[in-house]
Amino acid sequence: MSNVYNINEVAKIFNITTNKIRYYEKKGLIEPLRDIDNEYRKFNDEDIIKLQSILLYRSIGLSIKHIKDILNNSSNNNYLNHFNNQYEIVNSEIHKLTDIRKSIGKILDNIYEADDCSIDNNILHIIKHADELNKIRDNWKDKWDFDNWATSYDNDVLEDRGALKIYKNYNLILDNVYKLTIDSEINNPYILEIGVGTGNLVSKFLNNDFAIVGIDQSRKMLNVAKQKYPQLKVRLGEFLKIPYNDKCFDIIVSTYAFHHLNSMEKSIAIGEMIRVLKDNGKIIIGDLMFESKEDEERILKGLSMEQIEEINDEYYSHIDFLQDEFKKFNKILKYTRVDNFNYIIEMK
Ligand SMILES: C[S@@+](CC[C@H](N)C(=O)[O-])C[C@H]1O[C@@H](n2cnc3c(N)ncnc32)[C@H](O)[C@@H]1O
Known part of the structure; x- marks a missing residue:
């Protein structure tokens, strides 16, 4: 027989707020049953497993919308589509953040080493260069299909x-x-x-x-x-x-x-x-x-x-x-x- 948990117990199991659980329910990711007498939510083992999957998917940055789609369609193609999308997003972010870190490092070197009057210009020049690089990277499109x-x-x-x-x-x-x-x-x-x-x-x-x-x-x-x-x-x-x-x-x-x-x-x-x-x-x-x-x-x-x-x-x-x-x-x-x-x- 499946165990039954109330919302506070579930929140405790995952160390999350009850609001977060209500939010996932509102977004249609989970549908716990309701007690006939008092309308309180009742979570069974299946809900717990689903909630664990949702939290894990969230931890790698998948959006609520995409998690919902994955939960509704566990075909190989659908998984591939979502995880490739996420791979692309994460990779782009890594590139962008790495460039930003490099720029800030250069800016710090400038602040430590440059004379006062050139600082402002140098800072903006470094940021502009990184921004342009990032735009070129993001703008490449496959126009050959x-x-x-x-x-x-x-x-x-x-x-x-x-x-x-x-x-x-x-x-x-x-x-x-x-x-x-x-x-x-x-x-x-x-x-x-x-x-x-x-x-x-x-x-x-x-x-x-x-x-x-x-x-x-x-x-x-x-x-x-x-x-x-x-x-x-x-x-x-x-x-x-x-x-x-x-x-x-x-x-x-x-x-x-x-x-x-x-x-x-x-x-x-x-x-x-x-x-x-x-x-x-x-x-x-x-x-x-x-x-x-x-x-x-x-x-x-x-x-x-x-x-x-x-x-x-x-x-x-x-x-x-x-x-x-x-x-x-x-x-x-x-x-x-x-x-x-x-x-x-x-x-x-
Ligand atoms: C003409 S095909 C050549 C495929 C294979 N290398 C060969 O010699 O038969 C060009 C391939 O390069 C890929 N490609 C084009 N631009 C690319 C880019 N900027 N980054 C990664 N792959 C790219 C295309 O998607 C396509 O698969």
Whole structure:
């Protein structure tokens, strides 16, 4: 037989106020029975278990509305949806708060060290810089709708129907990125793939027992990758907000993904990759690039309107720009040309 508790007993069990319990009831999260004689609430064991779940979900920041939805629908998809949402929210907050902490640290250094007259200006300048960085991070949007492309992506790569034939060397590029990674002198590297997509590159590492995790900003791409390679660990994540702590990985790899960032975003992404990379770590990226602005202009002259439009829909890198960006971190960038548009860059 189920135990019965009154509201005060329940409040005591969880060390919460009776008001909080009434609030959850008002919001429709719990529906305790009422005593027929005095209308007092009566909680059974099921209510207690439900209340415990609600409090635990609250403790990781889930909203009342979302908790209600989880309690009403415990399908795998619904869980995935809510926990991915929450993962994204928490990750964004961590990035934002980390930047704010960094800024306040810099401000404190300024106050301790600067002469009085420059303090006000410096403080505002530091805050403005952090604010701008945060806005760029938050404003990145998937304007290509990768979710919608996820199930047909592998086939489209095979057919390579675009005007530029950017996938004609797809397998060669993935193979070369893989080879460069395993040729590195790092023993048992922990690898991160960014923009893992449907998992075609990651599969090479998995097949050879490398420790690798894949992040992507598209949930549907992650679903496809996970279906194809159930053993793969995936996380929702972006170049601009990599959801890992500092110095986690030995090597970062990526193919056909970096060109979805404009120059400003690329520069932030480079900082992000270096942040999560261990000292002496490596970055190997296969992607669409030109050696320089001049190189782009020269190549564009020989292309059709349709091909130029295809290029303008994305942000092909200029390698000389990337070299300058990596130089800011004292890193050297080597590159190899695969075809007119595809290059492999290697930072070590
Ligand atoms: C053209 S697909 C390439 C997929 C896979 N890397 C491959 O080589 O087949 C681009 C992938 O990068 C992901 N992507 C694009 N921009 C991204 C970003 N800013 N952060 C993380 N992933 C991104 C997309 O969601 C998509 O899965």
